[in-house]
Amino acid sequence: MPKTEASAPGRICMQLTRAHGTASGSKGSHYKGIPLSLALSDTGGNTHMPDVKVKNPWHRPVVIVLVAFIAVGIITMVSISVVQHKPLPQKYKYGIVLDAGSSHTSVFIYQWPAEKENNTGMVQQLHTCNVKGKGISSYSANPNGAGTSLQECMDEAKQKIPAHRHSETPVYLGATAGMRLLKMEDDPASEKVLVSVERSLKTYPFSYQGARILSGQEEGAFGWITVNYLNENLRKPTGTLGALDLGGASTQITFVPQQEIESYDNSIDFRLYGNDYQLYTHSFLCYGKDQVLKLSMGEKLRSTPDKTHHIELKDPCFHPGYNLSKTVQSVFDTPCMQTVNMQNETFTHVGTGNWVQCQESIRKVFNTSHCPYSSCSFNGVFLPSVDGNFGAFSAFYFVMDFLNLTNDSFDKTKQKLMTYCSTPWKKIVENHPRIKEKYLSEYCFAGTYILTLLEDGYKFTPENWNDIKFIKKIGDSDAGWTLGYMLNLTNMIPAEDPDTPLMPHGGYVTFMLLFSLLIVVLLLMAYMYFRRSTRSGQKDIV
Ligand SMILES: O=c1[nH]cnc2c1ncn2[C@@H]1O[C@H](COP(=O)(O)OP(=O)(O)O)[C@@H](O)[C@H]1O
Numbered sequence: 325m326p327k328t329e330a331s332a333p334g335r336i337c338m339q340l341t342r343a344h345g346t347a348s349g350s351k352g353s354h355y356k357g358i359p360l361s362l363a364l365s366d367t368g369g370n371t372h373m374p375d376v377k378v379k380n381p382w383h384r385p386v387v388i389v390l391v392a393f394i395a396v397g398i399i400t401m402v403s404i405s406v407v408q409h410k411p412l413p414q415k416y417k418y419g420i421v422l423d424a425g426s427s428h429t430s431v432f433i434y435q436w437p438a439e440k441e442n443n444t445g446m447v448q449q450l451h452t453c454n455v456k457g458k459g460i461s462s463y464s465a466n467p468n469g470a471g472t473s474l475q476e477c478m479d480e481a482k483q484k485i486p487a488h489r490h491s492e493t494p495v496y497l498g499a500t501a502g503m504r505l506l507k508m509e510d511d512p513a514s515e516k517v518l519v520s521v522e523r524s525l526k527t528y529p530f531s532y533q534g535a536r537i538l539s540g541q542e543e544g545a546f547g548w549i550t551v552n553y554l555n556e557n558l559r560k561p562t563g564t565l566g567a568l569d570l571g572g573a574s575t576q577i578t579f580v581p582q583q584e585i586e587s588y589d590n591s592i593d594f595r596l597y598g599n600d601y602q603l604y605t606h607s608f609l610c611y612g613k614d615q616v617l618k619l620s621m622g623e624k625l626r627s628t629p630d631k632t633h634h635i636e637l638k639d640p641c642f643h644p645g646y647n648l649s650k651t652v653q654s655v656f657d658t659p660c661m662q663t664v665n666m667q668n669e670t671f672t673h674v675g676t677g678n679w680v681q682c683q684e685s686i687r688k689v690f691n692t693s694h695c696p697y698s699s700c701s702f703n704g705v706f707l708p709s710v711d712g713n714f715g716a717f718s719a720f721y722f723v724m725d726f727l728n729l730t731n732d733s734f735d736k737t738k739q740k741l742m743t744y745c746s747t748p749w750k751k752i753v754e755n756h757p758r759i760k761e762k763y764l765s766e767y768c769f770a771g772t773y774i775l776t777l778l779e780d781g782y783k784f785t786p787e788n789w790n791d792i793k794f795i796k797k798i799g800d801s802d803a804g805w806t807l808g809y810m811l812n813l814t815n816m817i818p819a820e821d822p823d824t825p826l827m828p829h830g831g832y833v834t835f836m837l838l839f840s841l842l843i844v845v846l847l848l849m850a851y852m853y854f855r856r857s858t859r860s861g862q863k864d865i866v
């Protein structure tokens with residue numbers, strides 16, 4: 325575990341002890357602790373009053389020195405206190421998380437002020453680096469390549485983080501659905517890939533903390549923590565934001581439901597900053613957008629009646645005029661579905677651009693035939709009714725942002741998608757010459773899948789459609805599971821609300837200064853008053 329000093333902001337408890345003492349010196353009462361009647365007692369019945377000259381005690385050097393000492397003492401106390409609490413030049417700490425996704429790996433560098441790590445909203449993303457090439461799960465046949473692929477971005481991290489912080493900077497690698505699938509398919513291969521990335525990360529001067537495959541629940545829950553941490557929802561009694569994450573190989577939905585969670589697997593309890601949360605979360609493995617495209621194409625190939633001749637796969641989710649030869653293997657190279665025996669190794673993928681038919685074909689990948697709970701999303705998975713606002717990030721954002729659909733009503737979204745899907749492929753390419761054709765060709769499918777998943781799968785309606793906010797970043801930080809993962813592993817989100825100073829630093833300094841000035845003024849006033857009283861006392865006596 326990294327060294328994380330749980331440095332709760334220092335809290336000064338000032339105890340102001342009240343001085344008990346009677347203000348002496350009033351006329352005819354006490355003098356030097358001896359009743360005046362005694363001090364001036366009659367000496368042997370002599371009626372002659374002696375000419376007693378009483379010296380003002382405040383004029384004694386010892387008293388003056390004493391008062392000066394008190395004043396200097398108070399000023400010293402205040403000065404020390406000011407220096408002690410002066411904000412030091414901001415010192416930052418750093419953390420690195422590698423998001424080893426199914427399609428690619430990203431390196432995130434976070435930073436936070438060293439003395440404020442337990443406050444919400446304090447950790448920020450400093451830098452991201454996209455690892456070149458595909459995700460680490462694609463290195464199953466060449467595991468060493470997985471470790472090597474990380475080098476460029478890790479070298480960049482060395483430059484970004486000050487050298488004197490390297491050794492205390494934790495590095496975590498979390499792999500998601502691509503590695504979950506590889507583990508299902510070929511466990512030893514997934515282990516080799518993890519060993520390779522571990523070996524590579526250990527060569528850096530950072531504090532290596534481990535490389536592992538996250539469970540779907542962790543992926544969902546940490547995404548939820550990230551968005552709510554960044555929105556600073558966690559220390560307020562206000563509602564939280566649900567989290568929707570769409571990857572290439574899996575998708576997650578996580579939120580605080582209004583109703584009881586009927587299945588144990590979908591429930592996660594947290595205590596954060598003194599508040600209890602019961603989250604509903606589910607991760608659908610194989611329902612990331614890349615895997616669903618395979619499922620949907622596989623389904624179309626499977627339902628082709630004549631598999632002996634070259635197949636021309638007519639696909640309504642691709643633009644009219646789109647025409648590309650693909651291998652059968654490229655569709656079935658996944659543990660998400662069973663291979664279909666076909667005579668030919670290739671087929672021609674032909675676009676027809678029909679949104680209604682596209683949505684129909686996508687609906688086929690959701691099994692809604694059984695539900696052992698009061699309500700389900702699909703495939704017999706419990707889903708309470710969606711409630712409150714949701715942040716939809718990762719591919720939810722990339723796709724909807726590309727299609728310019730992040731701010732439209734449900735009906736408008738549908739309408740714009742219909743038009744987009746029927747646009748000829750030639751025109752699409754002309755309009756977006758710089759976007760990779762593979763990505764470009766899949767936006768009609770991906771947009772339609774998103775709409776169908778949210779409406780048919782998660783039961784969003786035209787009425788609450790705009791409760792879904794398509795987001796990439798909150799402040800400077802990307803929405804995603806990585807930040808929540810790091811906050812959790814570095815214990816930066818305490819279960820109980822950390823103590824906060826009674827007042828901000830500026831207020832505290834001002835208060836201390838004014839308060840000490842007040843004491844000095846009061847002392848001076850007391851001195852003047854006492855001097856006057858003792859003088860008039862002398863007059864009376866004389
Ligand atoms: O700029 C983009 N446009 C469209 N899709 C993108 C873009 N950048 C990333 N993506 C997609 O986002 C998804 C990210 O998934 P990721 O690699 O995190 O998989 P996982 O979370 O299922 O393991 C992939 O489908 C990837 O193709």
Ligand SMILES: [Ca+2]
Binds near residue numbers: 425500570571572718
């Ligand atoms: Ca992801």
